Amino acid sequence: MLEGLASNDRSVVEAIYRDNYPMIQAFILNNNGNSDEARDIFQEAMIVIYEKSVSGSFELNCLLKTYIYSVCRRLWLKRLQQLQRYGSLIENVEETVAVEEDLEIHEKHNADFIIMETAMSKIGEPCKSLLDAYYIQKKNMQEIASEFGYTNADNAKTQKYKCLVRLKKLFFAQYKNGN
Amino acid sequence: MDELLLIETVERYLRGEMDVKERGFFEEIRKNNPEIDQMVVEHTFLFNELDKQANIKAFKHSLYEVENKLAEEGVVTKAELTTKAKVVFLWKKYKRSIAVAASIAGIVSIVTAASVSSYNNTSKAEKSDIIDLTAKVNEQEKDLANLKNTLRHDAGVISRNPNPDFRATGFLIDGKGYIATNAHVVAKLKTIYVENKKGEYFTAVTVFTDPVSDLAILKINDTSFKAVANLPYSIHKGSSDLGEQIFTMGFPRNEIVYGEGYLSAKSGNEGDSTAYQVSVSVNPGNSGGPVLNKNGEVIGIITSKNSKADGVVYAAKSKNIYSLLEAVKKSGDTANIKLPTNTSLRGLDRVQQVKKMEEFVFMVVGN
Numbered sequence: 001m002l003e004g005l006a007s008n009d010r011s012v013v014e015a016i017y018r019d020n021y022p023m024i025q026a027f028i029l030n031n032n033g034n035s036d037e038a039r040d041i042f043q044e045a046m047i048v049i050y051e052k053s054v055s056g057s058f059e060l061n062c063l064l065k066t067y068i069y070s071v072c073r074r075l076w077l078k079r080l081q082q083l084q085r086y087g088s089l090i091e092n093v094e095e096t097v098a099v100e101e102d103l104e105i106h107e108k109h110n111a112d113f114i115i116m117e118t119a120m121s122k123i124g125e126p127c128k129s130l131l132d133a134y135y136i137q138k139k140n141m142q143e144i145a146s147e148f149g150y151t152n153a154d155n156a157k158t159q160k161y162k163c164l165v166r167l168k169k170l171f172f173a174q175y176k177n178g179n
Numbered sequence: 180m181d182e183l184l185l186i187e188t189v190e191r192y193l194r195g196e197m198d199v200k201e202r203g204f205f206e207e208i209r210k211n212n213p214e215i216d217q218m219v220v221e222h223t224f225l226f227n228e229l230d231k232q233a234n235i236k237a238f239k240h241s242l243y244e245v246e247n248k249l250a251e252e253g254v255v256t257k258a259e260l261t262t263k264a265k266v267v268f269l270w271k272k273y274k275r276s277i278a279v280a281a282s283i284a285g286i287v288s289i290v291t292a293a294s295v296s297s298y299n300n301t302s303k304a305e306k307s308d309i310i311d312l313t314a315k316v317n318e319q320e321k322d323l324a325n326l327k328n329t330l331r332h333d334a335g336v337i338s339r340n341p342n343p344d345f346r347a348t349g350f351l352i353d354g355k356g357y358i359a360t361n362a363h364v365v366a367k368l369k370t371i372y373v374e375n376k377k378g379e380y381f382t383a384v385t386v387f388t389d390p391v392s393d394l395a396i397l398k399i400n401d402t403s404f405k406a407v408a409n410l411p412y413s414i415h416k417g418s419s420d421l422g423e424q425i426f427t428m429g430f431p432r433n434e435i436v437y438g439e440g441y442l443s444a445k446s447g448n449e450g451d452s453t454a455y456q457v458s459v460s461v462n463p464g465n466s467g468g469p470v471l472n473k474n475g476e477v478i479g480i481i482t483s484k485n486s487k488a489d490g491v492v493y494a495a496k497s498k499n500i501y502s503l504l505e506a507v508k509k510s511g512d513t514a515n516i517k518l519p520t521n522t523s524l525r526g527l528d529r530v531q532q533v534k535k536m537e538e539f540v541f542m543v544v545g546n
Contacts, residue, residue: 008238014245021249043242050238109231116232129530135229136236161183168225 006053016046020065024072031076041079045071048106062097070096074103112175119170127163134160185215189222239526247521309448309493311363311483312431312466313347344546348429348468348481349373349397351539352414352500353516354407356381356399359500360467360543361482362388365395368545373399375541376435383543386514387507392453392499393482396516397543411535412469413522415476415497419455421445427459427481428533429468430542437533438465440490442478447493448485455479458490467543470494475524475532 004012021042028038048071052058060067073096120128126148133139133147145156191197192205209216345367349360358373365371365385374380381401388395419442426439440459447454457470461481470479479494504516524532 008234008241010241010245013238013241014248017245017249039246043239043246046242047235047238050235054234112228113232113235116228131229132528136233138233157187158183161186164186164225165182168221171225171228172221 003053005050006056008050013046016049016064016068017042020068023065023069027069027072028076032080033076037076037079041072041075044075048102051106051109052102066097067099070099071103074099115174116171119167119174122170123163123166126159127166130156130160131163131167185218186222189219190226192219193223193226236526243525244523247523247525251521309483310463310486311361312461312463312481313345313361313364313367345544346430346433346464347466347543348464349541349543350467350469350477351407351410351541352396352518354410355516356383356404356406357386357516358383358397358399358541358543359469359480360395360397361480361495362390362393362395363482364467364543365397366390368543371397371543371545373397373541373543376537379403387503387512389499389503389506392495392503394480394495394499394503396500396503398514407539409523410519410539411523412471412475412477412539413520414500414518415472415478416501416520418445418496418498419472419478423478424473425457425459425470425478426529426533427461427465427468427470428537428540429461429465429481431462431464433542435537435540435542436465439529440492443490447495448483451493453499454482454493454495457481457492457494459492460490461492469540471524471532471536475522475527475536 005016021038024042024045025035025038028041029035033041045068049058049064049068120131123131130144130148133144134141139147141153141156141160144160145151145153148156150156150159188205192202197205209219345364347360347364349358349364351357352359365388371383371385372380373383381399381404383397383399383401386396386398421442421444423442424439425442426437428435428437430436438459438461440457442455443458444456446452447456455470455478457479459470461468461484465481466483468481469477470481472478477497479496480500481492481494483493485491485493500518504518507514524535527535
């Protein structure tokens with residue numbers, strides 16, 4: 001199941017959603033949240049387990065349900081604190097497992113993600129679209145060349161490398177500041 | 180070594196595209212040259228980050244799609260149902276301060292009422308300043324259309340270029356061929372044609388109009404039109420917030436044009452509550468174009484702009500489409516229009532969003 005998640009298998013994502021989302025929604029609605037927030041929290045939890053399954057270090061010592069519940073509970077407590085909506089949690093009698101460490105890793109990933117995104121947004125066009133097409137959407141060089149109006153794939157390639165140099169500079173400048 | 184060349188080499192090295200000999204040679208260089216080694220390490224890191232970025236984005240996209248699917252089945256509920264609990268909670272929390280605020284507001288409003296009303300009268304835009312955004316098609320364009328027509332005819336394509344007098348925009352609200360546009364657009368037209376971005380013409384008829392909110396619904400009655408199973412955008416039922424980023428597409432010229440801006444007021448001209456004021460650059464021809472938020476939900480339809488003020492554009496609220504259909508249903512009409520309620524554009528970047536939806540935005544022409 002987790003392998004399916006790591007390879008972004010739609011049916012696995014759907015199965016996990018189906019099995020666990022109603023529980024999380026009930027929990028958040030019971031605790032001063034609305035269903036938009038429930039969806040946000042649940043999606044973030046999905047990303048946490050996705051990252052964990054990709055890293056290959058995911059050894060589950062409890063039910064997946066318990067793990068998801070624990071992550072969402074932690075995330076929601078944190079969100080409540082940020083929003084300054086205090087109050088005691090109304091909970092079902094669910095057991096929880098410690099997830100603090102995993103969430104720290106997730107936050108680090110999140111920070112990296114944001115640094116990359118800001119770097120991408122700063123390099124300007126056509127660099128941004130070019131790198132996005134190649135590295136994020138994984139198009140091949142031929143397609144890109146015709147889409148961006150380069151005379152041939154080699155020209156597009158040279159341009160792509162130039163862009164990459166700029167991205168690298170911006171990325172590491174940010175990255176070193178943040179760490 | 181030239182930096183570009185080096186990056187290329189590193190990329191090939193990391194992807195395992197080098198043969199054994201080249202690989203050995205490159206590793207030798209790495210060992211003997213700490214500067215190059217450092218670069219390889221940095222690039223490996225950068226590529227990894229880019230890869231992660233790509234994967235997370237793809238994963239988020241499938242999350243959104245799954246969520247949409249489940250929302251359709253009712254497993255995931257939408258926000259409207261649950262906001263009550265939050266309001267109660269806030270009410271309890273702020274009961275006292277609200278009471279105080281209300282009494283102060285009461286006094287202030289009595290004092291200021293007189294002066295405000297006189298000011299209001301002067302600030303209203305003159306009716307004549309509000310222009311609708313239907314474009315007159317000029318002679319040159321007509322000639323061009325005729326030329327296209329002949330060319331198409333020569334190529335053996337059957338064409339029904341109507342040699343139009345007016346041009347506006349519309350978009351599909353039901354894949355069966357129902358198009359939303361403005362009432363003032365169709366009021367001017369006796370025969371109506373719609374053209375998609377591929378240049379295919381279809382004949383259409385007006386089925387419903389609501390002059391108050393300036394909405395009209397057309398139906399393509401052309402046999403050559405193929406029904407669309409799923410529209411990528413949804414029609415938003417709720418209201419939108421000030422400052423929301425919006426974008427629109429329309430036909431101020433013979434080609435589809437994209438524009439973006441923000442929602443600047445929750446009412447239209449003279450406090451018209453059926454419309455929004457948006458700030459986006461539009462021109463005659465944009466009338467009837469969809470206004471979408473960042474999630475790809477249609478929140479309004481471009482109707483008119485104030486010719487004397489800068490960047491003041493009005494858009495009919497999308498919930499008017501729902502109320503129009505409701506009214507039609509009550510009057511006993513049997514047209515079965517099902518508005519799309521889920522967007523598959525969430526989480527995509529703008530270029531992708533536009534690409535996915537532009538074929539459902541039509542040029543509305545006629546004479």
